Amino acid sequence: MSREGLFDAHRVGDDLFFEIPDSVLGREMLLLGRAVASTTQSQSGFFGGGPRLIVQWERQGNRVILRQKEYVARADTGAAIWRQVSGMRQGPVLGAFDVEAWGPDSAAVVDVTALFTSTNRPFGSLENVEGDRSWIEHVAAFPRNVEVEATQTGRPPSSGRPASGPNGPGARGEELATQRMHWSMVLLPDEPMRPRLEDARVGFIASEHTTYDTPEHGSLERSYIHRFRLEPSDSAAFRRGELVEPVEPIVYWIDPATPDWLKPWVDRGVEVWNEAFEEAGFRDAIRAEVAPVSEDWSLYDARRSVIYWRPSTVANATGGQVVDPRSGEILKGEVNMYHNVQNLLRDWYFTQVAPLDPRARELPLPDSLMGRLVEYVVTHEIGHSIGFPHNMKASAMYPADSIRSESFLRRMGGHVATLMDYSRFNYVAQPEDGIPPELLVPRIGPYDRFAVMWGYRPILEADTPEEERAVLDRWARMQDTIPWLRFTTDDSPNDPYDLTEAVGDADAVRSNTLGLRNLQRVMDMLVDVAERPGEDYELLEDLYGSAVSQWSRYMGHVAAVVGGAETQERYGTGARFTPLPRAPQEEAVRVLNERAFATPEMLVDHEILRRIEAAGAVPRIRTAQKRVLGTLLDASRLNRMVEYEALAADAADVYSVAELMEDVRAGVWDELGDARVAVDVYRRNLQRAYLEVVDAELNPPEREGPPPPFGGNAEPAYASDVRPVLRGELRELDRQAGAALPRAADRMTRLHLEDVRAEIERILDPGG
Structure with missing residues (x-):
């Protein structure tokens, strides 16, 4: 043959x-x-x-x-x-x-x-x-x-x-x-597509290479963004500002294995990107078609972009692309939709917005709702496969209170500025706000339209990538006056306006407090929604676990405010990093003391716990609280705060490490000042976790392998001003625990305080 x-x-x-x-x-x-x-x-x-x-x-x-x-x-x-x-x-x-x-x-x-x-x-x-x-x-x-x-x-x-x-080849078949x-x-294409140079201000996945023929005194690292080849079919009409069809549109083939009822939703998840491509001057730039079934037609052909439907218990989806390294041209876009992403969507939607949408309380979710949620995921993953990385920054530029306004949401197209955020559903909105359910799910936003324009709009007057730079720079500077067009920076882990899984992070403290209100409403309805006669409690256990995870996210978002710095990527136009002032950081710690370090009673609901387990609540709460505490007192965060204080023009507006540790001690060890000192099991666990976190900072295990790269954030706590602050805190805590011992209300509290003092002694003198 x-x-x-x-x-x-x-x-x-x-x-x-x-x-x-x-x-x-x-x-x-x-x-x-x-x-x-x-x-x-x-x-x-x-x-x-x-x-x-x-x-x-x-x-x-x-x-x-x-x-x-x-x-x-x-x-x-x-x-x-x-x-x-x-x-x-x-x-x-x-x-x-x-x-x-x-x-x-x-x-x-x-x-x-x-x-x-x-x-x-x-x-x-x-x-x-x-x-x-x-x-x-x-x-x-x-x-x-x-x-x-x-x-x-x-x-x-x-x-x-x-x-x-x-016993021979393959005898042990397993x-x-x-x-x-x-x-x-x-x-590869006979004529490489004209590359477009990467710009850190606008988010594109890119391929880096080293070039040796520059006028610089040395080699230069350059990157070409990944994008499909879109060329206007009518250049004259394009120059007149008319929308034109591309010579070759982007086509995504839908896997025939996709459930039939979901294929129209997957189709919409692709074609909704056309509204963004119109900003680049194209109409009908992208479409979806169901793939044929034929021996000579393969989904895995490198010429075809495909949305695969994977038979999988993994609750996820991914998007990527295969590119021509000469130019960054995307030759094949790939989206993987894992079957159980539907379970993840159900959990997210229920735990975040069930109080706002009655349909979320019908489990399984109605097909019309699940279809819309799958469409949202497809659109996000298509974004990756047409060149876009995640962008957690743009949506944080929306005023936090505005995303509770229906008029604002309709004007802006939803509560996110970009679908490439990990923003999820609008948990900041409250039932009394009356937000229609269709506005709770992320949509294509202004940043998406801007990024498509920046990356895909042909610059016909230029002949080389270098000649495009002036126009691209002018477009990128739109971010200076339109903040929700901004992209994440290389300091995103330290920017509280650049959070994953966050809504309303322009004011993370306020927004996540509102999220907790909705989560309390979710907990109140959880048993009624998830309990079904004749069925086990697997659904209840799953949704309860999702609620615990949601609580942890909210508290992590609040902790991110402390020691944070607002960032904006700039090219030669001013400072990129601005440390946060004292007030929002103090407010964040106050909320953490009240909502994270005080026992989260909503998660200790006997009606739920006695249905799903014989035991496990006490260590679960300890783990969740310790995670928040460890995030807050992370060495890199504390070292940043030391540096921000050292470089501050006005020390009075700096929230120092010493003040942070004093405030945290006041919250975690609040009982020590009571006339009758009673520390329950949850608080005892939290206080032990506090000592474990401080011990890990002061007495880390010996590092294996090469030293960390140069940089302040790599400095361990024990090698900076953080060390004397932590040791001073332990001495003060030892004094307070000793003074509280005679006022212990019960035997367990007394034993706990004695153990605390012994542990402090060990931490301060580990070799003693």
Whole structure:
């Protein structure tokens, strides 16, 4: 059986031959491999990956070789250094094949069977592939690509055991895995797309390389953003400002395995991006179609962008892309929708906005609601696959009170400025606000339209990436006056306006306090919603666990305010980092003392706990509180506060580490000042957790491996001013615990205080 195409492919018995003409030699191709079925899929449903390489066929005498090409170094072909840089692009040889015969026009015929059916690491994830259990399944050839599928049997790389058992090859079958792999070998575009240079102010996934032909005194790191090739079909109309269709629209193929009732929602999740592409000057730029079912039509073809539906217990979804490294052009967008993402959406929606939408209290959720939630996830993942990373910054620029206003939400298109945020559903809104349910779910926002415009709008007056920079800079400076067009910065972990899973983080303290109000309402209805006659309590347990996680997120968002700095990426126009003033930090600690370190009674509901477990509440609360405490007293946070105090122009407006520790001690150890000291089991656990956190800061285990990179945040607490503050706090705490002992109201409190003093002594003198 023979297939004609880019190069002809011949099946002769169990063997596969490629007939490679001279016209293909030296031409760069994308080699993309995917495992499409596997005995090792377990929970993921994704079946693992395969190669994503640039390769080319070369002839060496009477042999043909397949060589990988690298694009980490570049130089202009006219530069003196070009020859040396060109040599750096020669990657490893992936295969070498004797010429078995010659076809017309000196086409070399080579046997490539072993390339796909033996151990060849770039061609699969299995080791010790056994040839007698591996074979070619299918081959197809087209004008620009060749597709191969094969079954491989071997040892998963993580098993650490030989593929052959003591009684012969594969005798211990549980140590082997069999997977069906699909490979695409497709020519890169004849003419590379014009690259667009990355700008840190606007979020795009990008590929970095080192260029050696710059006027700078040395090499230069440059990055090209990832984007599809969109070119106007009518340049004259485009110049007049009219919307035009692209020469080639972006097409996403919907996996036929997608549940039929969800296919229209998946379709909408793709095509809603058209409103953003209109900002780039295009209409009908992106669409979705259900993929056909045919032996010669594969979802894994490197030419096709696909939304895969994965049979999986994993509650997640992902989006990515395969690019031409020469230009950043996206050749294939990929979205993976794991089947159990529906469970995750149910949990999020119920725990965040059930008090605002009666449909959330109907479990399972109505199809119309679940479909809308799946659409939201698809739109987010499509965003990744068309080039966008996460952006937690833009939405935080909306005033926190405004996202409780229906008129604001309708005017702005929802409570998020970008669908690429991890913002989820509008838990800040309260029942009395009367927000319609359709405004609770994130939608395409102004940042999304701005980013599509910045990355995808052709700049016809420019001929090179460098000539585009002035226009791109002008567009990026729109962020200076329109704050919700901003993108996250490289200091995002320290920016309380750049939080994941957060709504209303323009005022994280206020917004998360409102979130707690809704969470209390959720807890009050939890048993009524989740308890069903004749069924077990798995749903109740799942939703309760989701509520505990939601509580932890809210408290973590509040803790992020302390020692935080507002950031804005700028190019030569002023300061990028501004530490927060004292007042919001003090308010954050006050709320943490009241809502996080005081026992969260909403999570200790006997009506729930006695239905789902015999025991577990006490350690669960301890774990949740310790996580918040550890976040608040993290060494990097404390060291930032030391530096902010040292550099402050006005020390009176700085919230110092000493003040933070004093305020936390007052909240965590509040009982020590009472006339009758009674510390219950939850508070005893919290106080022990406090000592564990401080101990870890003062007496960390010896570091293994190389020292941390240069930088203030890498400094351990025991090597900075944090150390004397913590030691002073322990001495004061020891004094207070000693004074409280005679006032202990019960035996457990007395034993606890004695233990506290002994533990403080050990921490202060660990070698004593």
